[in-house]
Amino acid sequence: MDHGILRIIRIRLGITGTFLLITILLNSGMVMAAKSALHGKVIALDAGHGGPDHGAIGVSGGAEKDNTLATVLILKEMLEKEGAEVVLTRHADYLPGYKRLSDLERLAELIRTRTDIANANNADVLVSVHNDSNPDPAVTGTSTYYWRSPILARTVQSHLVAALGSRDIGTIRHGFRILTRSKMPAVLVEIGFLSNTAEEKLLRSNWYQVKAAQGIMKGLRAYFADR
Numbered sequence: 001m002d003h004g005i006l007r008i009i010r011i012r013l014g015i016t017g018t019f020l021l022i023t024i025l026l027n028s029g030m031v032m033a034a035k036s037a038l039h040g041k042v043i044a045l046d047a048g049h050g051g052p053d054h055g056a057i058g059v060s061g062g063a064e065k066d067n068t069l070a071t072v073l074i075l076k077e078m079l080e081k082e083g084a085e086v087v088l089t090r091h092a093d094y095l096p097g098y099k100r101l102s103d104l105e106r107l108a109e110l111i112r113t114r115t116d117i118a119n120a121n122n123a124d125v126l127v128s129v130h131n132d133s134n135p136d137p138a139v140t141g142t143s144t145y146y147w148r149s150p151i152l153a154r155t156v157q158s159h160l161v162a163a164l165g166s167r168d169i170g171t172i173r174h175g176f177r178i179l180t181r182s183k184m185p186a187v188l189v190e191i192g193f194l195s196n197t198a199e200e201k202l203l204r205s206n207w208y209q210v211k212a213a214q215g216i217m218k219g220l221r222a223y224f225a226d227r
């Protein structure tokens with residue numbers, strides 16, 4: 001459309017009329033609105049640890065299980081805004097599958113519950129969120145683990161590091177059960193180190209959790225855009 005025609009339409013219809021016309025065109029599919037590559041995808045999100053399993057404990061006493069859940073809940077909202085369907089392995093501070101078990105040592109059984117949730121829901125990808133820990137308190141940085149999905153891992157890792165501005169440890173192939181047992185491409189992200197004072201403070205803060213969620217969301221969107 002040239003600007004002359006647009007001006008005539010605007011004069012004839014007025015602002016409300018023009019708005020109505022654009023709405024009709026959008027709904028009729030004559031004008032295509034940009035759709036996110038995440039639209040219609042099923043994303044399984046796993047907040048690492050939970051309940052009696054605290055995960056790593058930070059230098060100031062905070063627990064990994066709380067950071068992972070907070071980050072996952074932020075990420076869930078972001079993905080849903082993009083039109084994705086999100087499946088969570090846990091929604092609160094509990095250990096998935098724990099109630100069914102007599103003792104905590106049956107860790108394999110507990111992990112099976114998480115992958116079962118992702119598999120039963122036919123998720124397109126699974127992302128497990130964790131915080132790292134190292135005996136050396138100087139160690140910082142972000143890494144992404146994978147078993148069968150190096151491209152997904154590289155894409156999530158690069159967007160995550162770009163969003164956080166953290167040290168890029170890179171992607172690592174490792175046979176965590178949650179990665180080997182899942183039917184779909186799966187990654188486990190270690191956002192940062194709770195054993196480092198500065199990074200622990202970041203990992204506990206809401207704005208850094210939002211940045212991490214943004215990085216993962218953008219990584220997933222880029223991954224599906226390339227499929």
Ligand SMILES: [Zn+2]
Binds near residue numbers: 048055056064131
């Ligand atoms: Zn962990």
